[in-house]
Structures are given as C-alpha cells and as structure tokens.
Amino acid sequence: MQTYAYFPGCSLETSAKEYDTSTRAVFDKLGIGLTEVPDWSCCGSSQAHKVDRDMAAAIAGRNLVLASEIGDIVAPCASCFMSLKEAAVELEHDSGIRDMLKENGLEYLPGSVRVISTVEAAHNALEKGMFEGKVTKPLKNLKVASYYGCLLVRPPKIAQFDDVENPMSMDRLMEAAGATPVKWSHKTECCGNAYIMVDKDMTLNLVRNILNAAVSAGADVVAAACPLCHMNLVMRQPYMMQKxxxxxxxxxVYFSQLLGTALNADEQDLGIDGEVMRLINKRRQEANEVKEVG
Known part of the structure; x- marks a missing residue:
C-alpha cells in the first residue's frame, strides 16, 4: 500500500475537522495510507516568516525531518502546504538552516522528503487509475466551481504543480466523481483572508467577486481545498447579501467531502451539510429523470 506522511496542521484539528476526517476517508477508500507525522508542530504559517524567515523555515523543517522517516508528506491546508514547501526549498540550499536543526538534534537530508497537497495526491491517484470502479455514488448533474485559491499553484517555482493561471487538477477530480466542473474566472483569485483585520472592505470585495463569479457560472457549490479560504467564503455570505x-x-464545501460522497464514504466522516446532501440528491434525481425521458 502506498503511504504518505500526513500533516493535518492546526486548523484541521479545530475549525476544519470535516476536512481532516473527509480527507482520511477518501484516501482510505482509494487504498492509500496516511500516517500522521509523529509529534508534529505548527508549521509557522502564515506569520512566522514575517518575524524571522530562517526560524520559520526551521519550524516547518522540523516537521519535514519527522515526516522523512515515513515518506513524502501530504498537507491538506494550502497555507501549511506552502509553508512546508517553501521550507523544503530553502533547506535544500541553505546549510545554515540545516545547521539550526542539527543543533536541536534534527538532521535534514536534502531530497529526503517531497511536499504535496491533498489535491495533488488525489490527482496522482486518479492518474494511476485508483478511482476506477470506486465511484459508486456519482455526483450526477452537480455543477462545481473548483476553487484553488492563491497558494495551491503559486508561486509556480515553489508549488511546482498544475497550471498557474488555469489549474485543472481539481476539475478532473470532480469529473471523476461524476460532477460537472464549471468554467469560471476566479478559480485562483485570492480571497483576502489574511487581510480581514487590516482592510475589511478589500477582503469582502474579493470574496464577493469570487462568489458572484461562481454563481454567474451556474455553479451549485464551490469546492475549496484550504480551511482559511473555506472559512472566509462561508462566514461572510449573510452579511455580504445585505451590504x-x-x-x-x-x-x-471541501473537495474531499465531494469525493468522499462519490466514493460512498461514511457520511459521518465526511461531515457534509444536510442541505448540501439534499442538493446533491436533487441533482442526481434530475439526472435520472432526464435519462428516463431520453
């Protein structure tokens, strides 16, 4: 069985538990092992690098050293992914940061571990044919706007995954799940989460533009792959309707929740909202009715 080192990060243990449990459920259905990094610690995202870049790389690097005993590391949170990815790049070229780790009893060996997002890991599984025969409850007729945000594919020299302007990996995963990915303009636009305390109006305008673009494209749901983006897009909607x-x-929803639904994972593990499930079932029924008429 293929096994990854799994880095849940702080958010997936608190505000984004459904992202954690649905991710574990999806990879279990695909026959891929996730071994949690032992004694993992906060990766330092997203503020540590503003205080001390070397220390930030060392904080994330500690987790990479621990993960290297298991295998390549998968990080669901886009912010954690980028923090770990940046640290891996810096550790490859900066012996000073490696020495900082060594002073604390941790030795990083260049090339010992690769950092990938859950989207990339799931897409790799798709390309290997690991979804074949496992999508038993396809998301028929469900129109999905795949939202990558600003950290999954950028900056390209660090992320090294998918097209920086028009990524398609999550769209292909949605297709594999039986859904219909919509073409839309804001799939990689920043949601402004990090700036909500600095410039509320700017952040809310960014969120409005993203959501309006998804609605205009005819999407039923937006699939996210970052707990910070997810929270920002969910929490602001009632207020934004008024103002x-x-x-x-x-x-x-998290993209893993949709994949898990199509793979017939336990609904309790998926943590998917009842209203969303009713929408999914409604779209399935509509697709079946069209098929019967045809």
Missing part, C-alpha cells in the same frame, strides 16, 4: 452586492448565497 456588498452578493447575488445569492452558495454552499462552500
């Missing part, structure tokens, strides 16, 4: 010209509310 910021949001066309209509739209459900925000």
């Amino acid at each position: 910021y010209g949001l066309k209509s509310e739209i459900p925000i």
Whole structure:
C-alpha cells in the first residue's frame, strides 16, 4: 500500500475537522495510507516568516525531518502546504538552516522528503487509475466551481504543480466523481483572508467577486481545498447579501467531502451539510429523470 506522511496542521484539528476526517476517508477508500507525522508542530504559517524567515523555515523543517522517516508528506491546508514547501526549498540550499536543526538534534537530508497537497495526491491517484470502479455514488448533474485559491499553484517555482493561471487538477477530480466542473474566472483569485483585520472592505470585495463569479457560472457549490479560504467564503455570505452586492448565497464545501460522497464514504466522516446532501440528491434525481425521458 502506498503511504504518505500526513500533516493535518492546526486548523484541521479545530475549525476544519470535516476536512481532516473527509480527507482520511477518501484516501482510505482509494487504498492509500496516511500516517500522521509523529509529534508534529505548527508549521509557522502564515506569520512566522514575517518575524524571522530562517526560524520559520526551521519550524516547518522540523516537521519535514519527522515526516522523512515515513515518506513524502501530504498537507491538506494550502497555507501549511506552502509553508512546508517553501521550507523544503530553502533547506535544500541553505546549510545554515540545516545547521539550526542539527543543533536541536534534527538532521535534514536534502531530497529526503517531497511536499504535496491533498489535491495533488488525489490527482496522482486518479492518474494511476485508483478511482476506477470506486465511484459508486456519482455526483450526477452537480455543477462545481473548483476553487484553488492563491497558494495551491503559486508561486509556480515553489508549488511546482498544475497550471498557474488555469489549474485543472481539481476539475478532473470532480469529473471523476461524476460532477460537472464549471468554467469560471476566479478559480485562483485570492480571497483576502489574511487581510480581514487590516482592510475589511478589500477582503469582502474579493470574496464577493469570487462568489458572484461562481454563481454567474451556474455553479451549485464551490469546492475549496484550504480551511482559511473555506472559512472566509462561508462566514461572510449573510452579511455580504445585505451590504456588498452578493447575488445569492452558495454552499462552500471541501473537495474531499465531494469525493468522499462519490466514493460512498461514511457520511459521518465526511461531515457534509444536510442541505448540501439534499442538493446533491436533487441533482442526481434530475439526472435520472432526464435519462428516463431520453
């Protein structure tokens, strides 16, 4: 069995538990092992690098050393992914940061571990044919806006995954799950989560533009792959309907929740909202009715 080192990060143990449990459920269905990094610690995202870049790389590097005993490391949170990815790049070329780790009893060997996101790991599984015969409850007729945000594929020299302007990996995963990915303009636009305390209006305008673009594209749901983006897109909607010209509310789900639904994973593990499940079942029924008429 293929096994990854799994780095849940802080958010997946608190505000994004459903992302954690649905990710574990999906990889279990695919026959891929996830071994949690022992004694993992906060990766330092997203503020540590603003205080001390070397220390930030060392904090994330500690987790890479621990993960290297298991295998390549998978990080669901896009912010954690980028923090670990940046640290891996810096550790490859900066012996000073490696020495900092060594002083604390940790030795990083260049090339010993690769950092990938859960989207990339799932897409790799798709390309290997690991979804074949396992999508038993396809998301028929469900229109999905795949939202990558600003950290999964950028900066390209660090992320080294998918197309920086028009990524398609999550869209292909949604297709494999039986859904219909929509073409839309804001799949890699920043949601402004990190700036909500600095410039509220700017952040809310960014969120409004993203959600309005998804609605205009005809999406039923937006699929996210970052707990910070997810929270930002969910929490602001009621207020934005009143103050910021949001066309209509739209459900925000983790891409892993949709994959898990199609793979017939336990609904309790998926943590998917009842209203979203009713929408999924409604779209399935509509697809079946069209098929019967045809």
